[in-house]
Amino acid sequence: MPVKITSVEPNSPAQRAGIQKGDTLVSINSNQICDVLDYRFYETNQHLSIVLHNEKDEPRTVEIRKGEYESIGLEFETYLMDRQHSCRNHCVFCFIDQLPKGMRDTLYFKDDDERLSFLFGNYITLTNMSDHDVERIIEMHISPVNISVHTTNPELRVRMMGNRFAGESLRILYRLADAGIRLNCQLVLCKGLNDGEELERSLNDLGALHPSVQSIALVPFGMTKFREGLYPLEPYNEAAARGVIEIAEGYGARFLQKYGRRLCYAADEFYLKANRPIPPAEFYGDFDQLDNGVGMLANFRQEMEDALQDFSPPKKERSVTLITGTAAYPFLLKLLDELRIKCHNLTCNLIPITNDFFGHTITVSGLVTGGDILKQLKGKPLGDELLLPNTMLRREGDIFLDDVSLEDLRRAFGVKVTVVPNDGYAFLQAIIGSDESCQNRWLQ
Secondary structure, X not given: OOEEEEEEOOOOHHHHOOOOOOOEEEEEOOEEOOOHHHHHHHOOOOEEEEEXXXXXXXXXXXXXXXXXXXXXXXXXXXXXXXXOOEOOOOOOOOOHHHOOOOOOHHHHOOEOOHHHHHHHOOOEOOOOOOHHHHHHHHHHOOOOEEEEOOOOOHHHHHHHHOOOOOOOOHHHHXXXXXOOOOEEEEEEEOOOOOOHHHHHHHHHHHHOOOOOEEEEEEEEOOOOOOOOOOOOOOOOOHHHHHHHHHHHHHHHHHHHHHHOOOOEEEOHHHHHHOOOOOOOXXXXXXXXXXXXXXXXHHHHHHHHHHHHXXXXXXXXXXXXXXXXXXXXXXXXXXXXXXXXXXXXOEEEEEEEEOOOOOOXXXXXXXXXXXXXXXXXXXXXXXXXXXXXXXXXXXXXXXEOOOOOEHHHHHHXXXXXXXXXXXXXXXXXXXXXXXXXXXXXXXXX
């Protein structure tokens, strides 16, 4: 499917070749261009023969010579260059099905797009992929691909995902593995469904696909208070979470002995639910599943400890307030206690935000809403600055899930509001502020 060009970057190879806004890109080196994967893959060659149609649908061919991997310089109407692929499943644990009415439209869209796995690290279920899609990934050797497996039991996968093709689509997983495509897998665990013996089956099956399978994340499903009429599920309690960790660590130890890497990890949320200590940073190897909440706290703690080694307290007194979800509160409180010992002129308050919006079973920072922050901080002394993690905001970094904005918080509280990246160095820098006395070599 040809795609229309919306702009041409000045002084780019495309502009020098005479390509214009409004032209339609048809093919590169005789390869049809349908979307961003085609474009990114085929534009890497140094010599390009590009077929275009102008606005009168008249064809022409231009030749371009450029540096390897240098961009041609074309922009299109969307970053995917066509429509985003939506999910065809009806998973029993789907978080979007548990959203209340009246939120912004984009939150209700369920994506399941292999291009987004390549571009942004999104997870895909494989259930809406064609043979052409699979062949293209293998031909282009796109790696890694992030896959929501959930279970390797075909019948159980059909039941959990509400799609009669969900079991059959597991063949794509094995096909990609046979082709040497690196795979990060996740299992969203539901108590009593795909944990226990079913989890062990899945870990045995996926572990056998090493080295193609490079990591397996075990993540608990999120349960909001809006589950009326949905499949009956129970949230993980302390005992059940401990059971998942025991299986994960047991298989991880076996994989480490056999392959030299653990492969299998329970998400940080399981450790918090189980009241178990977060393992050290070295436990997580290359942190392949960091964005999936696996090893995030261990990495953060290591960064914070490294930063504190090269730390000098600010000369001026400073008072700040930090907010977090209820799950991470004890973990962060311990880190801040270490900082307070070194910094006597710093007042650093940590406040856990209870999730009244989605329900108290939701405890992670990434699902805290602006409305709950406004309500729970009202009337409280916040000091010089309010700090909040960037995971609470959408990708653009401006609004919360409930459409409350950062500016709403600033107006309501009358203090500076700062968004802090999930990074131990940035976290410490934000707490101590911009005092030049604390600008040590770790900040330079």
